[in-house]
Amino acid sequence: MAARKPTDKTSAAKAxxxxxxxxxxxxxxxxxxxxxxxxxxxxxxxxxxxLRVHQTANAGGLPQIQMPQRNLANVKFDKKIGYFEMAGNLxxxxxxxxxxxTFAQTLxxxxxxxxxxxxxxxxxxxxAYYVSKNWGDAKFGEQRESDTVLDDIEGMFSIHDVxxxxxxxxxxxxxxxxxxALTVIDxxxxxxxxxxxxxxxxxxxxxxxxxxxxxxxxxxxAEFVLVIETGxxxxxxxxxxxxxxxxxxxVEMGGVPTRATRRFVRRIAExxxxxxxxxxxxxxxxxxxxxxxxxVGSGSSxxxxxxxxxxxxxxxxxxxxxxxxxxxxxxxxPLLQVDVKRAKDALKNDPFFxxxxxxxxxxxxxxxxxxxxxxxxxxxxxxxxxxxxxxxxKLRETKSFLP
Amino acid sequence: MAARKHATAEExxxxxxxxxxxxxxxxxxxxxxxDNPRKALLTTIKEAVDNSLDACEEAGILPEILVEIDQLEExxxxxxxQDNGPGIVKAQIPNIFGKxxxxxxxxxxxxSRGQQGIGISAAGLYGQMTTGxxxxxxxxxxxxxAHRYEIQMDFTKNKPxxxxxxxxxxxxxxxxxxxxxxxxxxxxxxxxSVDDYIKQTxxxxxxxxxxxxxxxxxxxxxxERAIRDVPDRAAEIKPHPYGVELGELMxxxxxxxxxxLSGFLQEEFCRIxxxxxxxxxxxAKLGERSYPTRIARDEADRLYRAIQKTKISAPPTTCLSPIxxxxxxxxxxxxxxxxxxSVSTRPPSVYRGNPFQIEVGIAWGKPGDDRLEVDDKGRIHxxxxxxxxxxxxxxxxxxxxxxxxxxxxxxxxLLFQQSSCCFTKxxxxxxxxxxxxxxxRGAMPVGSAVIxxxxxxxxxxxxxEAKEAIAPYPEILKEVxxxxxxxxxxxxxxxxxxxxVTNEFQKRSYIEKYLPHxxxxxxxxxxxxxxxxxxxxxxxxxxxxxxxxx
Numbered sequence: 001m002a003a004r005k006p007t008d009k010t011s012a013a014k015a016x017x018x019x020x021x022x023x024x025x026x027x028x029x030x031x032x033x034x035x036x037x038x039x040x041x042x043x044x045x046x047x048x049x050x051l052r053v054h055q056t057a058n059a060g061g062l063p064q065i066q067m068p069q070r071n072l073a074n075v076k077f078d079k080k081i082g083y084f085e086m087a088g089n090l091x092x093x094x095x096x097x098x099x100x101x102t103f104a105q106t107l108x109x110x111x112x113x114x115x116x117x118x119x120x121x122x123x124x125x126x127x128a129y130y131v132s133k134n135w136g137d138a139k140f141g142e143q144r145e146s147d148t149v150l151d152d153i154e155g156m157f158s159i160h161d162v163x164x165x166x167x168x169x170x171x172x173x174x175x176x177x178x179x180x181a182l183t184v185i186d187x188x189x190x191x192x193x194x195x196x197x198x199x200x201x202x203x204x205x206x207x208x209x210x211x212x213x214x215x216x217x218x219x220x221x222a223e224f225v226l227v228i229e230t231g232x233x234x235x236x237x238x239x240x241x242x243x244x245x246x247x248x249x250x251v252e253m254g255g256v257p258t259r260a261t262r263r264f265v266r267r268i269a270e271x272x273x274x275x276x277x278x279x280x281x282x283x284x285x286x287x288x289x290x291x292x293x294x295x296v297g298s299g300s301s302x303x304x305x306x307x308x309x310x311x312x313x314x315x316x317x318x319x320x321x322x323x324x325x326x327x328x329x330x331x332x333x334p335l336l337q338v339d340v341k342r343a344k345d346a347l348k349n350d351p352f353f354x355x356x357x358x359x360x361x362x363x364x365x366x367x368x369x370x371x372x373x374x375x376x377x378x379x380x381x382x383x384x385x386x387x388x389x390x391x392x393x394k395l396r397e398t399k400s401f402l403p
Numbered sequence: 404m405a406a407r408k409h410a411t412a413e414e415x416x417x418x419x420x421x422x423x424x425x426x427x428x429x430x431x432x433x434x435x436x437x438d439n440p441r442k443a444l445l446t447t448i449k450e451a452v453d454n455s456l457d458a459c460e461e462a463g464i465l466p467e468i469l470v471e472i473d474q475l476e477e478x479x480x481x482x483x484x485q486d487n488g489p490g491i492v493k494a495q496i497p498n499i500f501g502k503x504x505x506x507x508x509x510x511x512x513x514x515s516r517g518q519q520g521i522g523i524s525a526a527g528l529y530g531q532m533t534t535g536x537x538x539x540x541x542x543x544x545x546x547x548x549a550h551r552y553e554i555q556m557d558f559t560k561n562k563p564x565x566x567x568x569x570x571x572x573x574x575x576x577x578x579x580x581x582x583x584x585x586x587x588x589x590x591x592x593x594x595x596s597v598d599d600y601i602k603q604t605x606x607x608x609x610x611x612x613x614x615x616x617x618x619x620x621x622x623x624x625x626x627e628r629a630i631r632d633v634p635d636r637a638a639e640i641k642p643h644p645y646g647v648e649l650g651e652l653m654x655x656x657x658x659x660x661x662x663x664l665s666g667f668l669q670e671e672f673c674r675i676x677x678x679x680x681x682x683x684x685x686x687a688k689l690g691e692r693s694y695p696t697r698i699a700r701d702e703a704d705r706l707y708r709a710i711q712k713t714k715i716s717a718p719p720t721t722c723l724s725p726i727x728x729x730x731x732x733x734x735x736x737x738x739x740x741x742x743x744x745s746v747s748t749r750p751p752s753v754y755r756g757n758p759f760q761i762e763v764g765i766a767w768g769k770p771g772d773d774r775l776e777v778d779d780k781g782r783i784h785x786x787x788x789x790x791x792x793x794x795x796x797x798x799x800x801x802x803x804x805x806x807x808x809x810x811x812x813x814x815x816x817l818l819f820q821q822s823s824c825c826f827t828k829x830x831x832x833x834x835x836x837x838x839x840x841x842x843x844r845g846a847m848p849v850g851s852a853v854i855x856x857x858x859x860x861x862x863x864x865x866x867x868e869a870k871e872a873i874a875p876y877p878e879i880l881k882e883v884x885x886x887x888x889x890x891x892x893x894x895x896x897x898x899x900x901x902x903x904v905t906n907e908f909q910k911r912s913y914i915e916k917y918l919p920h921x922x923x924x925x926x927x928x929x930x931x932x933x934x935x936x937x938x939x940x941x942x943x944x945x946x947x948x949x950x951x952x953x
Contacts (some may be wrong), residue, residue: 050928053921057943062950096947099912100917105922112929138920 014156026219027271043159067155077351082311116168158303175209175260177252180243226234229280282318283372284342314401320366332371413796444588450522453488462489474618490544501554501563515636533587542580549574602814609734629733642689643718646756664703667695720751731764754878759860805847811857821882824872827881838891838911839898
C-alpha cells in the first residue's frame with residue numbers, strides 16, 4: 001500500500017461523524033415570489049433594446065447593439081470574488097450591410113423571446129432554429145447560425161442581468177443526475193402545485209436536474225455535496241449507498257457540467273450552506289475544463305458566470321499526488337499531446353490557475369509525471385477500495401483539497 | 404521504248420508571249436478577292452464604295468452613298484453603287500472602269516482607300532466573265548451633262564470596248580457617279596457579309612451617309628452621318644529616305660533631274676535639308692557635287708547604308724488623315740450602342756519610311772443587359788437598357804464571347820483573314836486582364852466589347868492584293884499595342900467602377916432583403932403600427948445608403 005500522509009494536525013477533530021443526528025436544512029425557490037417581477041424585468045429589457053434601435057433609426061442614425069466579448073481573454077479572476085468575471089470588453093455591432101442579416105435575426109429572436117416570456121412558454125435552441133424557418137429571407141440556414149445569435153442575445157441581456165433562461169431559451173440537454181439526502185421541491189407547470197422529489201428514494205435510478213433550476217426549493221440533512229465526473233463512479237457510489245454512509249449528496253456531471261448542473265449545485269451550496277467537493281479524473285481535461293468550469297465558469301459564458309458556477313467548490317481528487325499516495329502509478333496512461341497542450345495552455349492563459357500557486361505546482365507535477373489517472377483506476381486495489389479507503393481518507397483532510 | 408521527245412529552245416520560244424493583266428486576273432481572281440460568289444459580291448461593292456468615298460473626299464464633298472443589291476436569278480445579282488462625288492470626265496470613264504491597273508493613286512504617296520487601280524475594273528471584269536455583261540456607268544460632272552457608258556473588256560489587250568455611249572439629258576443628281584454591274588454572286592447575312600461591311604463603313608466614316616438596300620428589302624436602310632465636315636484631305640509627300648530600298652534608290656538616282664547629289668537628296672526625299680544631305684554624303688564618302696546619274700552600283704550601296712546610319716527625322720504627318728478620337732467615338736456610338744466608349748489616337752509613326760498612324764476605339768457594354776446607374780444622391784437604380792439601332796447585336800457580342808475586332812485600313816473595313824492580320828496579333832499580345840477583361844493565354848479577350856482599330860497610312864502593307872490583312876511590321880505591331888493599352892486603361896477604370904457598382908448593388912440588395920425583418924422584429928416587440936414600421940425601415944435604408952460610398 002502506498003505511503004500515507006501524516007494526519008496528526010486537525011484531522012482527528014475534523015473526522016466526519018456520520019452517525020451524528022442529521023441537521024435538517026431547507027431553501028425555497030430562488031425567487032419564486034418575485035417571478036412576476038423577473039418576467040417584467042425580461043420584458044422591459046427586451047423593450048428597452050428595441051426602443052433604442054427604433055429611436056436611433058428615427059433620429060437618422062445607425063442603430064447599435066452591444067454585447068460582451070465572449071472568450072477567455074475577456075475574463076479576470078479574483079480569489080475574493082471566486083469566479084470568472086467579465087473584464088468589460090464590449091463588442092459593438094452597428095447596423096450595416098454586413099450585419100443587417102444578423103441584426104434582423106437578432107430582433108426577430110428577441111420578438112420570439114418577448115412572446116415566450118409573456119406566454120410563459122420556452123423554446124429549445126433547436127426549436128428557435130425551426131421557428132426562424134417561417135421568416136422568409138431572414139431564416140437561419142443551420143442551427144449553428146441561430147445558436148450564435150442566441151449566444152449574442154444572451155450576452156446583450158446579461159448586461160441587463162437577464163439570463164437566457166429568463167428569456168425562455170433553454171438548452172437541449174438536461175442537467176446531471178442527483179442522489180442522496182436531498183428533497184427537491186418543484187412545481188407543476190400546469191397547476192403550479194408543488195411536487196416533492198426525494199433523491200434518497202430513487203432506487204437504482206437518480207433525480208435528473210432540469211434545464212432551469214431557479215424555481216426549485218430544497219430540503220436536506222446532508223453534510224456535503226460530492227460532484228462526480230463519470231457515470232461509472234456515480235453508479236458505484238449510488239449502488240453501495242455511499243450517500244447514506246457519508247450523509248452526502250452525489251451529483252453526476254457527465255463531463256463538463258451543464259449550466260443547469262452548475263446552477264443546481266450552486267444553489268444547494270449557497271442555500272443549504274453545504275461544502276462541495278469535486279471528484280474527477282486526474283487529467284488536464286478533468287482539471288482544466290470540468291473542475292475549472294464548475295468552480296469559476298468559462299470564458300465563453302463569462303457574462304453569466306456569476307450565476308452559473310460554484311466558487312466554494314474544492315478539488316478532492318484525483319490529484320497527481322494521489323497517484324503517488326495511492327500507488328496508482330502502474331494504472332496510469334501517458335499524457336497525450338492534446339493533454340500536454342491543454343495543461344500548458346491553462347498555465348499560460350487561464351486566469352484561474354494563474355491565481356492559484358497550488359494549482360500551478362499540481363499541474364506542473366502532472367506534466368512532470370507525464371501520466372493521467374482515471375477515477376476508476378482505484379479498482380486496481382479492489383472494486384470498492386474507493387469507498388472503503390480512498391474517500392474516507394481524503395474526506396478526513398478536506399482542508400488539504402486543492403482550491 | 405522510244406525516248407520522249409524533248410522541246411527545243413526554239414519550240415519553247417513559240418509558246419513564250421506576253422500575258423495580259425486581264426488574262427492573269429481571269430485565272431487568278433482569288434488574288435483580288437473574287438474567290439467565291441459570296442466574296443465577289445462584297446468585293447465588288449467594296450471597291451465601288453471605296454472609290455466613291457475617295458472621290459467625294461478629294462473634292463471636299465460630304466459623301467452620300469447609295470448601295471443597292473437586287474437578286475435577278477438564284478445566283479445572279481445586280482449591284483448599283485451611286486455617289487454624289489465630283490463625277491468623272493467623259494474621256495476617262497472607259498479606262499477607269501475598263502482597264503486594270505489604271506488609276507491615280509498608285510504613284511502617289513498620299514493616304515487614300517484605293518491603291519493599285521485594280522479594284523473597280525476587276526469588279527467589272529468579274530461581272531463580264533460570269534454573266535457576259537459588262538459594267539454600266541453613269542456619271543455627271545458639275546455643270547456638265549451626264550453620260551452613260553456600257554463597257555466590255557478585251558481580256559487579252561487589257562482595253563475597254565465601249566458598247567454603249569449615251570448622253571443623258573436629264574440626270575437625277577447635279578454631279579456624281581453611278582456604277583452598275585451584274586454578276587454571279589450569292590448574298591448572305593452575318594459576319595463578313597455586305598451588311599457587315601456597310602455597317603463597319605458607317606462606323607469608320609461617320610461623315611458619310613449611306614443608304615443600303617439589300618436584296619429582298621423594299622426600303623433602303625439608312626445610315627445617317629453623325630458629323631458634317633469632310634475629313635481634311637491628306638497631303639501628298641515625297642518618300643522618306645528610310646523607306647527606300649537599294650534598287651529603288653538606284654532607279655531614283657538614274658531618273659532624277661537634279662544635277663548634284665546633295666540637291667538630289669533634298670529634292671527627291673522628304674526630311675532631308677542641306678545639313679542632313681551633307682552628313683549622309685560625308686558618311687558615304689561621296690562628293691556633294693557628284694552627278695547623281697553617274698553614281699555607280701557600289702557607290703549607291705554606300706549611299707544607301709549612309710542613309711540608314713544617319714539620323715533623319717520622321718516623315719511629316721500632314722500626309723495622314725486619321726479619323727480622330729471624337730469621330731471614332733461618334734462612329735461607334737452611332738452604330739454600336741454600348742455602355743462605354745474608350746478611344747485613343749497614337750501620334751504618327753513610321754515603318755520602312757512610310758508614315759502611319761494607329762487609332763483604337765473600344766465600345767464596351769452588354770447589349771440587352773440591365774444597367775445600374777448611380778444618381779446624384781448616391782442611390783443605385785436598375786434601368787432597362789435602351790435599345791439602339793435594330794442590328795446592334797451584329798457588332799457587340801455577349802459577355803462570354805470573344806471580343807469582336809473591327810479592322811480598318813484608311814477607313815476601309817477589313818473583313819477577311821482576321822487571324823493573319825497584324826491587328827489581331829496585337830490584340831492577342833495585349834494583356835487585357837489588366838483592364839478588367841478575361842483572357843486566356845494566346846487568345847482573344849472575352850467580354851461584351853468591340854475593338855475598333857484603324858491604320859492611316861500613305862501605303863498600307865497588305866499581305867495580298869485582296870487587301871484583307873495587314874502585314875505584321877514590328878513598328879505597326881508596337882503602335883497598335885500602345886494604342887490598345889491606352890484605350891484599355893481608360894476602359895479598365897470604367898470596368899472596375901462598374902464592378903464596384905455591381906458589387907455595391909448586390910450589397911444594397913442584401914440590405915433590401917433583410918432590412919424589412921428589422922422592421923418586423925421592432926414591430927413585434929414595440930407593437931408599432933404598419934406605417935411606423937415602414938417609416939422606420941425607410942429611415943434606416945436612407946441612413947445606410949448615404950453612409951456608403953461608391
